[in-house]
Amino acid sequence: xxxxxxxxxxxxxxxxxxxxxxxxxxxxxxxxxxxxxxxxxxxxxxxxxxxxxxxxxxxxxxxxxxxxxxxxxxxxxxxxxxxxxxxxxxxxxxxxxxxxxxxxxxxxxxxxxxxxxxxxxxxxxxxxxxxxxxxxxxxxxxxxxxxxxxxxxxxxxxxxxxxxxxxxxxxxxxxxxxxxxxxxxxxxxxxxxxxxxxxxxxxxxxxxxxxxxxxxxx
Amino acid sequence: xxxxxxxxxxxxxxxxxxxxxxxxxxxxxxxxxxxxxxxxxxxxxxxxxxxxxxxxxxxxxxxxxxxxxxxxxxxxxxxxxxxxxxxxxxxxxxxxxxxxxxxxxxxxxxxxxxxxxxxxxxxxxxxxxxxxxxxxxxxxxxxxxxxxxxxxxxxxxxxxxxxxxxxxxxxxxxxxxxxxxxxxxxxxxxxxxxxxxxxxxxxxxxxxxxxxxxxxxxxxxxxxxxxxxx
Numbered sequence: 001x002x003x004x005x006x007x008x009x010x011x012x013x014x015x016x017x018x019x020x021x022x023x024x025x026x027x028x029x030x031x032x033x034x035x036x037x038x039x040x041x042x043x044x045x046x047x048x049x050x051x052x053x054x055x056x057x058x059x060x061x062x063x064x065x066x067x068x069x070x071x072x073x074x075x076x077x078x079x080x081x082x083x084x085x086x087x088x089x090x091x092x093x094x095x096x097x098x099x100x101x102x103x104x105x106x107x108x109x110x111x112x113x114x115x116x117x118x119x120x121x122x123x124x125x126x127x128x129x130x131x132x133x134x135x136x137x138x139x140x141x142x143x144x145x146x147x148x149x150x151x152x153x154x155x156x157x158x159x160x161x162x163x164x165x166x167x168x169x170x171x172x173x174x175x176x177x178x179x180x181x182x183x184x185x186x187x188x189x190x191x192x193x194x195x196x197x198x199x200x201x202x203x204x205x206x207x208x209x210x211x212x213x214x215x216x217x218x
Numbered sequence: 219x220x221x222x223x224x225x226x227x228x229x230x231x232x233x234x235x236x237x238x239x240x241x242x243x244x245x246x247x248x249x250x251x252x253x254x255x256x257x258x259x260x261x262x263x264x265x266x267x268x269x270x271x272x273x274x275x276x277x278x279x280x281x282x283x284x285x286x287x288x289x290x291x292x293x294x295x296x297x298x299x300x301x302x303x304x305x306x307x308x309x310x311x312x313x314x315x316x317x318x319x320x321x322x323x324x325x326x327x328x329x330x331x332x333x334x335x336x337x338x339x340x341x342x343x344x345x346x347x348x349x350x351x352x353x354x355x356x357x358x359x360x361x362x363x364x365x366x367x368x369x370x371x372x373x374x375x376x377x378x379x380x381x382x383x384x385x386x387x388x389x390x391x392x393x394x395x396x397x398x399x400x401x402x403x404x405x406x407x408x409x410x411x412x413x414x415x416x417x418x419x420x421x422x423x424x425x426x427x428x429x430x431x432x433x434x435x436x437x438x439x440x441x442x443x444x445x446x447x448x
Contacts, residue, residue: 047318048244048391056447064247064439065375065389071245071298071442082387084394084422085244085270086326089319093337112342123306123315124297130345131319134338165342 001193002174003216008142010035011216012101012172015140016042023047023092023132025102026070028142032101043077045097047128049088052080069128089128093135100136102129104143104168106158109184109205111168113141114160126163133164145173145202152204154178154185175199177216183208189216221381221425222410223432226256229404233369235262236289240325240370240396241269241279245298245442248389249278250373252406252434258282264289268325268367270318270392272296277440283311292365294318298442317345320362322395328364329398329427336361370400373434374423377407378414381428382421390422397423406434 003011009031016022016036023045024030033053036042044053047069054075057063061075068074076082083091091097106114113133116126133139146152154171170188171178176199177189184206187199192215200207223229230253233239243249254273257265258281265288272293273280280299282288290312296302305311316324317339327335336359340346350361372393375386383405385393397403405423410433413425 046388048247048388050388056445059446062441062444062446063387064441065387067245067247067388067442071247072445073441073443074445076387082390084385084390085318085322085392086395089322093319093323093339120307124303125293125295125315126317126345127295128318130317130343131337131339134341162343 001191002145003191004174006031007191008172008174010218011177012140012142013037015099016040017098018042020098021045021051021096022099022101023097025129025132027103029101029103030070045088045091046074047088047092049083049085050076050080052077054080089131092128092131095135095137097136099138099140100132101140101142102132104141104153105160106153106155107141107143107168107171108155108158109180111166111180112158113163113168114158115163117161119161129163133167136167139168141168141171143171143173145175145199152202154203154205156205175202181208186210187213189214191216192218219380221429221431222379223430225432226252226406226434229253229406229430229432230256230260232402233257233262236264237368238266238268240367240400241267242372242391242393242396243269243271243278244388244391245271246273246278246440248373248385248391248393249273250371250404250406251437253371253404254278254281258285258287263287266290266292268292268365270294270321272299272302274298274442275301277438290314292316292321294321322392324362324365325392325399326395328366329395332364334361334363366399366401368401370396370403372397372403372405374405374407376409376411376416377405377428377431378411378416378425379431380413381405381425381431382413382416383407383423383428384416384420385422394422397427402429403427404429405431407431408434408437
């Protein structure tokens with residue numbers, strides 16, 4: 001049974017380590033914040049100038065000067081820090097973020113990612129995505145394995161305009177955990193109840209399957 | 219030294235057709251509301267506007283667009299403004315989309331006298347264009363150039379009569395760095411105080427960068443997505 005969005009987020013949260021500084025992109029990645037293990041300290045960075053994103057504010061706490069990268073109102077945790085945009089991206093570009101999680105339209109078997117533009121239809125701009133994927137040392141893509149028309153998002157080559165090249169190392173989908181190696185996509189885990197065959201037919205790029213593939217452990 | 223002006227109308231004096239202007243803000247957070255309104259009330263046209271975002275249809279920079287005062291927009295994300303996206307797709311408006319971090323660093327470099335620098339963002343994408351590419355430590359980088367503008371218009375929480383500025387929380391964003399890169403920098407502030415009031419340890423933008431300052435009025439401070447804890 002393929003995972004839902006929260007299932008994907010729960011599996012990604014297993015990649016977190018105590019003391020990690022993390023940047024979560026818009027969409028499914030933001031849900032990861034809801035599944036940080038009890039007792040683990042993880043500090044969330046917001047590209048618009050905050051280290052220490054807290055939970056959503058109570059209605060009487062809403063502050064128009066305190067928003068996240070998605071322009072949503074947030075709070076700041078105790079021990080947080082505010083800084084300007086150039087300092088924020090210096091932090092990102094300088095490789096200081098331990099984990100970056102973002103969504104994608106397509107990922108290629110060489111680790112290319114397309115996540116920002118659909119020509120003629122969606123040209124909103126790339127925001128901070130290109131900076132994040134170009135410099136991040138640990139990038140996880142959170143996505144459905146196929147799009148709403150059933151077309152694979154794990155491809156031999158991306159067809160859409162790229163956000164970055166050769167930068168993704170791990171993809172966590174509703175069906176599987178897939179790593180990117182020199183030999184292409186490598187299947188690491190299956191979602192509970194999902195077979196290797198189902199994953200193979202949903203993956204257009206080369207998929208390496210070695211030995212018994214364990215199920216995700218929740 | 220008198221940097222204090224009466225209001226936005228006085229502050230924007232000297233802005234003319236076809237100028238390049240930096241506007242602070244991230245989304246609608248920290249935007250110089252008074253100056254944008256004042257510009258929208260003029261006949262100034264052909265502006266090249268540099269800002270991270272493009273406002274929404276009826277607020278922020280979207281107002282300048284609706285009045286056809288903009289020739290070109292340089293931004294990292296224009297998605298919250300439907301009219302922008304439409305004008306971009308139809309070709310009516312010239313738009314240069316720049317990765318947010320590269321945009322911030324280009325502005326910082328412009329104000330800091332650095333004509334060009336290398337960053338990895340955009341390598342292998344359409345952002346690369348014809349830019350010079352160089353390898354450093356086994357990774358590919360693009361040559362990007364510093365940005366300066368005729369005017370920079372920024373918004374701060376506190377300012378003093380010498381132009382020193384303090385920003386509030388995430389309303390800083392691009393304001394701090396843009397203040398350094400305008401030939402003339404205009405600062406509108408929520409609270410203008412006599413110099414000597416602000417703690418020198420807490421200044422984000424030293425007054426050297428600011429030429430005109432005034433206390434703004436009637437800040438709407440719109441919220442794009444009001445999310446609360448249920």
